[in-house]
Amino acid sequence: MTALIITNIVSFVSTNLDDIFVLTIFFSQIGSKVKKTDVVFGQYLGIGLLVLISIIASYGLSFFSSDKLGLLGFIPIILGIKSLIDHKKESKNAVSSEDDKERVETQITVDNVGNKNILTGIIRPQILKVMFVTIANGADNIGIYIPLFSRYSLGQLVITIIIFSIMIAFWCFLGYKLANFPFIKRQLEKYKHIAIPLVFIALGLYIIFESGLIS
Template sequence: MIMRAGGLMSVLGAVVSGTIAFASTNLDDIFVLMTLFSQRNSKFRNHHIVAGQYLGIAILTTFSIIAAYGILLLPKVWIGLLGLIPMYFGIKMLVEQLRNTSTASDEAEVQDIQFNEHDKNKTKRFSFLYRFISPYTVKVASITVANGGDNIGIYVPFFATSSLTRILIIIIVFVILIGVWCYAGYKLAENPLVSIVLERYGHIFIPFVFIGLGVHIIYSSGTLSYFFGNLFL
């Protein structure tokens, strides 16, 4: 009985610690998910966002486990360069807005994170991969990964001190919480007040959300000060 109680406490401890680790590193992801859900249309669908979020967190978690066991470890300042990904999306959206100011009725198609015709031509080389993974899913996953510098910083020591059984339990917790996070982002985007604001002003501030996210990632990782320090000192 004592052994069973100890095993149950160990499982509960893994569930609680996994929940805390996930929630503390993904609070900002709810706002990002809300923004993504607000960009849905006939091509960019709910399942692309959900699948992209799962894929992105899976990449971050796998990388963190590998790094935790000392096989691969990158300095945080280099991980911060991932912030260039959402910055690219935001700048691209602004450029597309400027190019399409004469066709305001098509804003919804222009503002989202879809591929344009040039992107589609470029990705034909990867058509085999995209039979299994949508390019929209890949884009959402790339944003999730880019926003995951703090995830890696916390997950690596977290997994390094966990047994294999504990890691498996934590992964199950992550799988459940990703679904909860996606649902929260979806409901926020569906909120009448939020949806009205996004519909009226989303095309203005959404690009800056992605650009700001990228700047935050680069700044908080110390990447900017690191490179400026090495360039000018």
């Protein structure tokens, strides 16, 4: 039992070290649109799907090749470009008159109310954003999880899922603390309109090249 717990903790930490940085970026965006629970739920869904795919594949139902996983790298790239475009739009709105700003804010409020009614019972887009980036960033985890899980019994897989669930909570805690560390928080607040899109784009490029999709 002890060996199983240690193995699972080591495998989680070794495959998700870079995820701490990504979580820090997401937690730095907490505000009126993004909630802390969005990041946490998105992280659980993302890693949960990676684990589920690995379990299925470990039992001989492999339906993907490792290089094709590099296609997931386009997800953070698209999100990064979208962040740059959104910031540009916000900058244009900032130079408009006060009346225009009030009109835009009122319209946004009305739209948000309508969206909440339409999206009742559906996963928040902010959660999906975190989930997709988590999956893309952890695509290479599958290559480690598959051989690991293939040796486990059903009971050991259950224990593994419990341990991973605890580790995800701990990872979210670390990411949140880092995002609120005074120096890091000041720098992210100052440069996040540039840093966050660049981080996502760089992450996407890394995933694509690391997977061997582009050689």
